[in-house]
Amino acid sequence: MSNRRAAGTRPAAVLIGPPGAGKSTVAAAIAARTGWQHLDTDEVIVSQEGVPISDIFVVQGEEHFRRLEADAVREALSGHDGVLSLGGGAPMHPDTAALLDGHVVVFLDVDVSEAAKRVGLNTARPLLAINPRAQLNALLKQRRPRYEELATFTVDTTGRTPEEIAQEILDRLEELA
Template sequence: MSSASQQPTVVLIGPPGSGKSTIGLLLADRLGLSFRDTDTDVEAVAGKPVSDVFVEDGEARFRELEAVAVQAALEGHDGVLSLGGGAVLHGPTQELLAGHRVVYLRVGLDQAVKRVGLASARPLLVLNPRSQLRKLMEERRPVYERLAVTTVETDDREPADIVAEIAATL
């Protein structure tokens, strides 16, 4: 099979703190698949952490790199794929996600704050992190819900239970 015909077994979406990386790694392990995170792909191309791309190059440049990373991963990765929280805001990315098994990891604000931390290095949460996170979650929730084939609640749950629920839907 050529890499052009590969597609992810499952694509995880959700806001910061929803557990995309943690759940993605555990799910890939459980299914015997590889794990890929588009934020890691962006860092590899940029040669620096995502937070530095935002600060030094701006959010627009980050979103350009992210869109390319997402397209490449959707076309050439056959394992578990985790998208950055804001990747779904890009119209062409939304179109590319059609037909994929997309799982929205839903998390409440309080849990997201606990997981992300208020002293976070996440660039979009620099000023008043709790308020920024709330705003971003509210803005993105309809997009996550529309794109998802499955929604999984993550609040007050062990990662292994979340992974078992996702695996049961595949």
């Protein structure tokens, strides 16, 4: 797989999945291997708003955050040509799900127990602030059908290093080329 991508093209891959699946970490590993840029829509929102996502949830509400998120995804899908990682809830917004049509979408799946270990008691994740394991289980049950529906392919991240996962994704992207 070439480390150069033509300017102005769409993302090489869009990573989706639940909190703790490793979307940002794996995207960074792919970027390190290929020289592609990595863009994380949660980081874009924090940069634009100047406050943590948890503060946006508390002060302005989840609905406001989801609108910001849909805008960030829309812009990234049309202007980013590297690897893109989305927040876990982004694909649940109907506008965002529609925008993903025609893109290479990789569902990073993870066992709930491992996701809970990875996330821990991270208060920066507002939907997981209370009882992370139970919340992850509920989120995954709710979101899994959408993740599967949107995915070009699925990669299980349970018990694997970011480098192993990145290599599998790059191999699969090569097969699609």
